[in-house]
Amino acid sequence: MIAPSAAHADDCNALFTSIADGIATNGFSIIPAALPADLSQLLATHIATMPTSHFKRAGIGRGAEHSINDVVRTDTISWINRDDAAGKAWLDWTQSLQLFLNRTLFLGLFSFESHFAHYAKGDFYKKHKDAFVGEGNRILSVVVYLNQYWSKDDGGELVLYVNQQSTSAGKDDHVISVTPGFGTVVVFLSEQFPHEVLAARRDRFSIAGWFRLSDGVSSNIEPLIER
Numbered sequence: 001m002i003a004p005s006a007a008h009a010d011d012c013n014a015l016f017t018s019i020a021d022g023i024a025t026n027g028f029s030i031i032p033a034a035l036p037a038d039l040s041q042l043l044a045t046h047i048a049t050m051p052t053s054h055f056k057r058a059g060i061g062r063g064a065e066h067s068i069n070d071v072v073r074t075d076t077i078s079w080i081n082r083d084d085a086a087g088k089a090w091l092d093w094t095q096s097l098q099l100f101l102n103r104t105l106f107l108g109l110f111s112f113e114s115h116f117a118h119y120a121k122g123d124f125y126k127k128h129k130d131a132f133v134g135e136g137n138r139i140l141s142v143v144v145y146l147n148q149y150w151s152k153d154d155g156g157e158l159v160l161y162v163n164q165q166s167t168s169a170g171k172d173d174h175v176i177s178v179t180p181g182f183g184t185v186v187v188f189l190s191e192q193f194p195h196e197v198l199a200a201r202r203d204r205f206s207i208a209g210w211f212r213l214s215d216g217v218s219s220n221i222e223p224l225i226e227r
């Protein structure tokens, strides 16, 4: 019989392998109900019991250009650190993923930043990229969802535009619509895929994070709007 911790490590290895395969083949990976169940549960309980005052309106742009923009995004966020068990468990998991991806894909991921996000009913985030070629140091975006029993009628899909590079006439953007169901893990190359969050019809909870290359910037940088 396999000890629980060994079984857990095997599960993570299988998941990390699938994520790496998706990135290597398509530049993105979408796997429903994939986050380890105990971690999903810990994070969902944590986010549900966090005081509302911990969540701040999310902005766009960086540094002096940072601003709150009601037309672009209306969600609230709370940056994640190692101060509590849930934050620690999440950052341990993303660290394992980082090591695995560096070993298998040689991505040179150096650091990671992430926040909880709460989209209340009607909240959205318009089409944007998380990084721009040559401008940012965000390499890989990671999103996980913490919503139990999400149905199609609840809206709040993540829409990924996966065929933006195509300029051939008549070829529409290929879009992939992701239901933000419990434990679904989405990973994609930050510079490559514009995406948006459609308005949800009920509270929508998630974590969004970014693996970065080193550039000495220590503060959290919020995503950029597509120009």
Ligand SMILES: O=C(O)CCC(=O)C(=O)O
Pocket: 117, 125, 130, 143, 157, 158, 195, 196, 197, 206, 208, 223
């Ligand atoms: O919650 C999502 O589905 C994606 C969020 C997002 O695109 C972002 O925070 O940059």
Ligand SMILES: [Fe+2]
Pocket: 128, 129, 130, 195, 223
């Ligand atoms: Fe984004």
